[in-house]
Amino acid sequence: MLHKLNAFYSGTILLAIILLLSITVPLFMTEPSVQQFKYNFDQKSLKIPPFSPSEEHWFGTDRNGKDLFYVIVDGAKYTIFFAFVITLARMLLSFIGGLVFKRLFKKSWVSGLLQGFQFVPQSLIVLFVLSPLLFYELRTQSVFSYTETLLIQLFVLVAVGIFPLGKIIAETADSLSQNEYVTCAKHMGASPLQITARHILPHLWPRLFVLAGRQFSQVLTLMLHLAIYHLFIGGVKITSGQVHDQFNNFATVSNEWTGLISMYHRELMLEPFVVMIPVAAYTVLILCVNVMTKSLEKSFDKRTLY
Amino acid sequence: MRKVILNLQQLFLLCSSIILIAAVPSFLAGDDGIEFSLLRYGESVAGTLKNLLNPDSLTLYIHSQNMILEPMPVNLSYEFVNEIYEIPLFPEVWDIVIYTLFLLLISFAAVIILAVMLGWCAELLPPSYKRAALRISEFLEALPDLFFVFCIQLAVVWIYKKTGFLAANPFTSSREPSILLPVITLSIVPAIYLFRLQLVLSQTEIEKDYITFARSKGLSNSHIVFHHLIKNTISELSIHLPFIMLLLFSQMIILEYLFNLNGIIQILLSEQPAATRAVLLMLIAFPLFAAVKGIKLFIKKERISNAA
Numbered sequence: 001m002l003h004k005l006n007a008f009y010s011g012t013i014l015l016a017i018i019l020l021l022s023i024t025v026p027l028f029m030t031e032p033s034v035q036q037f038k039y040n041f042d043q044k045s046l047k048i049p050p051f052s053p054s055e056e057h058w059f060g061t062d063r064n065g066k067d068l069f070y071v072i073v074d075g076a077k078y079t080i081f082f083a084f085v086i087t088l089a090r091m092l093l094s095f096i097g098g099l100v101f102k103r104l105f106k107k108s109w110v111s112g113l114l115q116g117f118q119f120v121p122q123s124l125i126v127l128f129v130l131s132p133l134l135f136y137e138l139r140t141q142s143v144f145s146y147t148e149t150l151l152i153q154l155f156v157l158v159a160v161g162i163f164p165l166g167k168i169i170a171e172t173a174d175s176l177s178q179n180e181y182v183t184c185a186k187h188m189g190a191s192p193l194q195i196t197a198r199h200i201l202p203h204l205w206p207r208l209f210v211l212a213g214r215q216f217s218q219v220l221t222l223m224l225h226l227a228i229y230h231l232f233i234g235g236v237k238i239t240s241g242q243v244h245d246q247f248n249n250f251a252t253v254s255n256e257w258t259g260l261i262s263m264y265h266r267e268l269m270l271e272p273f274v275v276m277i278p279v280a281a282y283t284v285l286i287l288c289v290n291v292m293t294k295s296l297e298k299s300f301d302k303r304t305l306y
Numbered sequence: 307m308r309k310v311i312l313n314l315q316q317l318f319l320l321c322s323s324i325i326l327i328a329a330v331p332s333f334l335a336g337d338d339g340i341e342f343s344l345l346r347y348g349e350s351v352a353g354t355l356k357n358l359l360n361p362d363s364l365t366l367y368i369h370s371q372n373m374i375l376e377p378m379p380v381n382l383s384y385e386f387v388n389e390i391y392e393i394p395l396f397p398e399v400w401d402i403v404i405y406t407l408f409l410l411l412i413s414f415a416a417v418i419i420l421a422v423m424l425g426w427c428a429e430l431l432p433p434s435y436k437r438a439a440l441r442i443s444e445f446l447e448a449l450p451d452l453f454f455v456f457c458i459q460l461a462v463v464w465i466y467k468k469t470g471f472l473a474a475n476p477f478t479s480s481r482e483p484s485i486l487l488p489v490i491t492l493s494i495v496p497a498i499y500l501f502r503l504q505l506v507l508s509q510t511e512i513e514k515d516y517i518t519f520a521r522s523k524g525l526s527n528s529h530i531v532f533h534h535l536i537k538n539t540i541s542e543l544s545i546h547l548p549f550i551m552l553l554l555f556s557q558m559i560i561l562e563y564l565f566n567l568n569g570i571i572q573i574l575l576s577e578q579p580a581a582t583r584a585v586l587l588m589l590i591a592f593p594l595f596a597a598v599k600g601i602k603l604f605i606k607k608e609r610i611s612n613a614a
């Protein structure tokens with residue numbers, strides 16, 4: 001059993017290490033101060049940021065001279081934490097909703113209405129709802145404080161995912177209740193509550209874990225898609241890029257990775273490493289979650305066979 | 307006939323759910339700050355329906371920033387004034403809608419053809435290679451879509467810098483829309499997904515009795531793959547087509563920004579009335595719905611005519 005779950009454990013350990021580093025490192029390390037330039041007296045050469053990766057800056061710096069290693073490590077916990085909270089809330093609510101309204105989800109008009117979520121991506125819906133609330137003009141204040149912003153975002157991100165997920169859970173529970181032993185129990189006079197607790201839940205649990213893993217990576221993708229349109233989880237700081245406001249700079253408040261990717265996107269053709277480092281970190285995170293989910297799924301598939 | 311009515315009913319429900327979704331912002335947004343109000347939501351839905359009944363009344367907001375120079379002796383600096391024009395929706399958006407739909411549908415076709423073709427080829431490989439292909443596709447599927455986008459853009463520009471050969475237009479300029487690269491990047495992730503699915507499905511299919519029977523009759527491997535295996539896996543694949551569509555559309559949203567495409571998303575995301583948004587979403591969603599249903603129907607028909 002253990003060696004089958006190897007991928008799962010290594011994924012968990014990697015995630016735990018990232019989280020631990022991200023929580024402890026900012027406690028012991030202060031953010032390296034910004035260096036405006038580097039002058040080499042021997043070669044008489046002047047360097048200005050972005051500095052490429054070196055011993056001093058492990059991941060290099062961005063155009064403002066911010067140390068990327070510190071930013072990435074600091075942002076990891078927020079990224080994981082946001083995605084985790086959203087996933088957990090979605091799973092909980094749609095689990096309850098899916099079981100309570102199991103019959104309702106089966107009706108053809110309900111599934112027809114839920115088709116909207118099949119043809120309109122979640123990111124588009126979230127952008128519809130949040131962009132009038134959270135975007136503000138340069139040199140004005142956002143209507144909401146950072147906590148309010150965060151709460152609204154959590155609310156909308158959770159709400160948009162409940163319906164499709166609830167449908168999946170309801171369908172799974174329904175297919176489980178088609179089993180013969182459930183019919184038997186019904187004839188013996190078991191109440192719906194009893195049937196759910198005794199016969200459906202034990203089979204539903206493992207699938208819920210797999211679903212949660214998939215949701216987690218979906219939420220991460222959703223966060224990235226929102227961040228591309230400058231809707232950062234936790235809030236955005238808008239500053240002017242140049243004297244005449246030719247362009248705006250959008251910065252994340254929390255250093256979370258998806259926000260960093262979007263923030264450094266402009267560097268893609270200039271200094272690719274600045275944007276590729278957050279992209280690599282984000283890729284590792286998603287890869288980790290997906291590999292964990294896959295191995296979980298495989299081990300549960302085997303268990304149901306025997 | 308019953309099928310047609312059923313599909314029409316589904317289409318109607320899709321339509322109403324899009325109207326409901328497009329009106330959601332009015333449920334949350336009050337005059338200042340958050341105010342939940344079902345009444346406002348209902349009003350917004352009713353307004354959308356009323357506007358939909360006469361399509362000529364639909365309008366598109368155009369946001370423009372005009373530079374104004376003050377008269378000379380007063381001030382040398384200039385200011386920018388934001389203005390919003392209102393123009394009729396209909397002749398204006400067709401080009402944009404068609405461009406977006408073109409990209410989506412072309413990539414949809416490319417995804418299906420590519421995944422099924424590669425699936426066939428992979429079936430003909432020896433088992434160890436097949437397992438390797440499955441592993442690789444599982445790994446690639448786990449990567450985020452943005453990773454591919456950045457890599458492709460960087461690669462194209464890098465090749466251009468080194469050799470002076472521009473394989474395809476990596477960003478849309480005002481003169482020529484970029485088509486090839488968005489289609490390629492759109493189709494990568496869904497194609498990998500479908501390819502892996504095809505491999506997994508045929509893995510279970512190949513153990514069934516009729517395949518063993520066909521083998522024992524002495525039919526060649528390629529004959530079995532082309533005549534038996536594919537036809538039986540493809541109907542199961544078609545269950546996943548709506549998901550592929552969703553994947554394509556949600557990738558389209560970010561690609562439009564990253565490739566600077568002149569598509570529908572930027573209109574949808576700018577400040578527009580709810581009715582306009584609903585109509586634009588419908589214009590996109592209906593063809594996607596039709597494509598998914600059409601391909602499902604086609605596969606079913608093929609299977610029935612083959613069985614007869």
